[in-house]
Amino acid sequence: MAERVDFESSSGPRLAGLVDPPRGELRGWGVFAHGFTLGKDCAAASRICKQLADEGIGMLRFDNLGLGDSEGDWGDGSFSHKVADTAQAVRFMESTGRPVRLLVGHSFGGAAVIAAAHLLDGFGAVVSIGAPYEPAHVEHNYDALVDRIMSDGEAPFLIGGKALTLRRHFIEDVRAADLHERIHSLRPALLVMHSPTDNTVGIINASKIFRAARHPRSFVSLEGADHLLTGRDQARRAARIVSAWADPYLDA
Numbered sequence: 001m002a003e004r005v006d007f008e009s010s011s012g013p014r015l016a017g018l019v020d021p022p023r024g025e026l027r028g029w030g031v032f033a034h035g036f037t038l039g040k041d042c043a044a045a046s047r048i049c050k051q052l053a054d055e056g057i058g059m060l061r062f063d064n065l066g067l068g069d070s071e072g073d074w075g076d077g078s079f080s081h082k083v084a085d086t087a088q089a090v091r092f093m094e095s096t097g098r099p100v101r102l103l104v105g106h107s108f109g110g111a112a113v114i115a116a117a118h119l120l121d122g123f124g125a126v127v128s129i130g131a132p133y134e135p136a137h138v139e140h141n142y143d144a145l146v147d148r149i150m151s152d153g154e155a156p157f158l159i160g161g162k163a164l165t166l167r168r169h170f171i172e173d174v175r176a177a178d179l180h181e182r183i184h185s186l187r188p189a190l191l192v193m194h195s196p197t198d199n200t201v202g203i204i205n206a207s208k209i210f211r212a213a214r215h216p217r218s219f220v221s222l223e224g225a226d227h228l229l230t231g232r233d234q235a236r237r238a239a240r241i242v243s244a245w246a247d248p249y250l251d252a
Contacts, residue, residue: 001021002021003018003021004016004017004018005017005019007062008088009071009072009081009084009088010081010085010087013065013070013071013072014070015065015070015088016040016071017062017089018049019059020058021053022058023053026058027056027247028056028250029057029093029098030059030102030103030104030246031090031093031100031103031113032045032048032059032060032109033082033086033110034063034064034109035106035108035130036107036108037159037160039068040061040062042228043228044106044228047236048229048239048242049061049239051235051240057246060089060100062089064077064082065077067162073165075164075167075170076167078169079111079135079170079173079174086109087120090103099122102126102242102246103116103123103188106129106131106229107130107131107132107200107201108132109131110127110128111128111132111135111177114128114179114182114183114190115177117182117186123249124251125189125190125249125250127193127245128192128193129229129238130193130194130198130201130222131192131201131205131209132205133179133212134179135174135179136174139171141159145157145166149167149171153167154166154167179209180212183209183212184212186213189217191217191218191242191246192209192210192217192219192220193206193222193241193242194222195221195222195226196223197225197226198227199226199227206219220245222237225238
């Protein structure tokens with residue numbers, strides 16, 4: 001059964017998480033970063049982490065600022081906050097005697113784990129799933145609001161049934177984020193996973209990430225999957241691939 005945990009975010013409010021404990025022999029520990037406004041209980045996060053746990057890799061998945069069970073206001077966050085909070089999640093796990101060797105991120109979270117890797121030492125592998133090459137790609141979710149936000153400072157933002165507030169500093173932060181150099185200078189091994197039929201974040205993003213990375217790097221095409229990995233077998237298949245690929249980089 002998943003263990004409910006909470007830890008302090010980089011900006012103060014506490015973030016809620018679930019640790020899916022490994023079944024059988026422990027192979028290692030990892031942290032999962034969810035997509036833009038999805039949360040720890042979305043299909044991709046839940047199914048991937050549970051499958052990895054079934055294969056001996058314990059995983060922490062957590063709600064970002066103001067989402068799900070976490071404290072704070074989502075509108076106060078940014079891409080930089082997401083990156084810093086991913087690093088905070090790793091430090092929390094290590095403080096409880098669970099050294100993290102694997103970072104997995106889906107969509108916007110895939111960009112975040114690549115950036116967060118530069119804030120950490122000692123882990124071996126990073127996985128991006130359906131990630132954008134440029135974090136500003138997320139702007140397509142709110143492009144109709146950009147002019148209003150830039151002039152007024154903020155605007156209400158409805159996405160996936162969530163009523164949120166989007167602020168100018170988020171737009172400015174995500175536009176300023178340069179992932180290219182972080183990819184190119186990444187030291188841990190990188191696995192890029194992407195569906196060729198992803199209509200939300202196109203496959204060209206995976207090509208750019210892969211070309212910018214240095215070895216050890218790998219690419220796996222998630223044939224038949226949609227961006228959110230809504231099919232149960234899609235997320236589980238992705239997790240099984242991650243499990244096999246990450247094996248040399250885990251240190252239980």
